[in-house]
Amino acid sequence: MKFNMSFPLTFSLLLLIQCTTTTLAQPAAAPAPAGPTNVTKILEKAGQYTTLIRLLKITQVGDQINTQLNNSNQGMTIFAPTDNAFSALKSGTLNSLTDQEKVELIQFHVLPTVLSTSQFQTVSNPLRTQAGDSTGGQFPLNVTTSGNSVNITTGVNNATVANTVYTDSSLAVYQVDNVLLPLAMFGPKAPAPAPGVAKKPKKKSGAADSPSSDDGTADASATSGLRAKGLLVGIIALVAGISL
Numbered sequence: 064m065k066f067n068m069s070f071p072l073t074f075s076l077l078l079l080i081q082c083t084t085t086t087l088a089q090p091a092a093a094p095a096p097a098g099p100t101n102v103t104k105i106l107e108k109a110g111q112y113t114t115l116i117r118l119l120k121i122t123q124v125g126d127q128i129n130t131q132l133n134n135s136n137q138g139m140t141i142f143a144p145t146d147n148a149f150s151a152l153k154s155g156t157l158n159s160l161t162d163q164e165k166v167e168l169i170q171f172h173v174l175p176t177v178l179s180t181s182q183f184q185t186v187s188n189p190l191r192t193q194a195g196d197s198t199g200g201q202f203p204l205n206v207t208t209s210g211n212s213v214n215i216t217t218g219v220n221n222a223t224v225a226n227t228v229y230t231d232s233s234l235a236v237y238q239v240d241n242v243l244l245p246l247a248m249f250g251p252k253a254p255a256p257a258p259g260v261a262k263k264p265k266k267k268s269g270a271a272d273s274p275s276s277d278d279g280t281a282d283a284s285a286t287s288g289l290r291a292k293g294l295l296v297g298i299i300a301l302v303a304g305i306s307l
């Protein structure tokens with residue numbers, strides 16, 4: 064009689080120990096930081112790009128770039144305007160943009176191929192950027208070169224490639240002395256945001272509103288924790304049931 068009672072109890076305790084071990088092991092299994100390219104880190108190291116870093120973050124274009132660098136073999140080129148370049152914009156320019164326009168402005172500074180400085184001499188205009196449509200009044204970006212100097216024109220303003228910030232086989236980051244203003248937003252035909260006129264409230268698929276992957280991870284571990292707890296309660300109930 065005594066044996067019959069204690070055998071299932073021992074067995075249940077074994078199960079319980081196993082279950083606890085599994086739960087404890089989960090956080091340790093978190094992916095170790097490998098070495099994928101991190102654009103933010105590159106810009107931080109270079110200094111003078113705090114505004115661009117902030118915009119890459121709030122628009123989530125920085126994450127897009129990191130993901131695409133890891134997944135494509137075309138590489139990418141980034142024209143990085145300095146903090147001075149952003150300061151030189153007419154005051155209120157950034158604030159007048161909707162969330163979606165901020166995304167497009169930053170995407171306009173990113174090319175979906177890696178270009179060396181010498182390749183700028185042979186590319187055909189207009190170049191396609193991550194902002195999309197490079198025709199007409201949309202998002203054209205032209206490059207002109209003379210010797211080693213590279214100029215960019217958007218149809219609204221011009222910029223000069225001042226410096227190479229970073230290059231490897233898949234990524235090139237060039238310092239530019241002006242924020243590149245796309246025709247679609249700043250061109251003569253674009254509906255200019257008239258000062259003083261109330262803007263229509265626009266429904267935007269706000270990139271900043273979507274949950275971060277950090278939250279997703281937290282949710283997942285919380286769920287598995289709950290599941291483990293449920294199992295534990297089940298085992299205790301089983302033990303209690305047998306004892307009765």
Ligand SMILES: *[C@@H]1O[C@H](CO)[C@@H](O)[C@H](O)[C@H]1NC(C)=O
Binds near residue numbers: 102104129
């Ligand atoms: C990239 O680097 C920045 C700054 O060093 C850091 O805050 C961020 O967590 C990094 N991102 C990834 C995906 O490692």
Ligand SMILES: *[C@@H]1O[C@H](CO)[C@@H](O)[C@H](O)[C@H]1NC(C)=O
Binds near residue numbers: 099130
């Ligand atoms: C990079 O790509 C590999 C496979 O192509 C994938 O297993 C890995 O999770 C990716 N890493 C990141 C940080 O996206």
Ligand SMILES: *[C@@H]1O[C@H](CO)[C@@H](O)[C@H](O)[C@H]1NC(C)=O
Binds near residue numbers: 209
């Ligand atoms: C680039 O622009 C500067 C003025 O901003 C000009 O002096 C220079 O000649 C231009 N270079 C090319 C290659 O167009």
Ligand SMILES: *[C@@H]1O[C@H](CO)[C@@H](O)[C@H](O)[C@H]1NC(C)=O
Binds near residue numbers: 188203204217219
């Ligand atoms: C860019 O280059 C294309 C092709 O040469 C030309 O048709 C277009 O007008 C140029 N746009 C600007 C803004 O310079």
Ligand SMILES: *[C@@H]1O[C@H](CO)[C@@H](O)[C@H](O)[C@H]1NC(C)=O
Binds near residue numbers: 214216
């Ligand atoms: C930009 O540069 C082009 C020559 O490449 C010139 O014709 C144009 O006037 C410049 N635009 C501005 C706004 O400086």
